[in-house]
Amino acid sequence: MTEPTVVVAAALQESGRLLAARRSAPPELAGRWELPGGKVEPGEDPERALVRELREELGIGAELVERVPGEWPLKPGYVLRVWTARRLSGRPRPLEDHDELRWLGPDEIWSVDWLDQDVPAVRAVLAALAPR
Template sequence: MTDRVVVAGAVFDRGRLLAARRSAPPELAGRWELPGGKTEPGESGEQALVRELREELGIEAELLERIPGAWPLKPGYVLHVWTARLVSGVPAPLQDHDELRWLGPGESGTVDWLEQDVPAVAEAVRRQPGGAHR
């Protein structure tokens, strides 16, 4: 049996990375993550991520590239991450989050990321669209 894919987006806008603070479940509440969610049956990772960003944050994003690698989550789940560019909307914590924060260059280490997001965040910052790699 294959793992169920959870997708996340390293959403960038004007050189800043969007971080989302979990409000649930209790064991994850207060920790930060890249926003996203589970794929549905018959849905590609890209389709799931576009849908999840719309549902959870009320934004439209253009997916740029999948970051190589897969990070294990709880048993039976694996995380895939894409870099993305904000196209429209103002992000708001509509589901599963109680705070959002834009992190400028050099600020990605200022929040308490979930362990599985740490390597993906580092790679996303390295691949940041549009330049300012600091």
């Protein structure tokens, strides 16, 4: 059995808010929200892939903090893994695959239409970010 393709995403937080990105493509995902990220290329380290994707998709330099426990199935043959992250440089803007970004406060997290496969990942992020 072949290993699934890994898709990486970032739970970027600032001032107690989480960054959400609205998809502009493909058509079946357009208008729905996700944690920003993308596919790991063959031979690429997942952490490096996520830093690269954030630079390409949002125009920011970022540092990964820690992996959120778990992984979530996407379409067949793909799994989603999420890291908490902080912005080091740049101002996030939708450069590829997105047409809007929003910083969501704790009471706004569920005000956007998350992609179905991102919902359990967002729940896990919220649990990981909760004060201990």
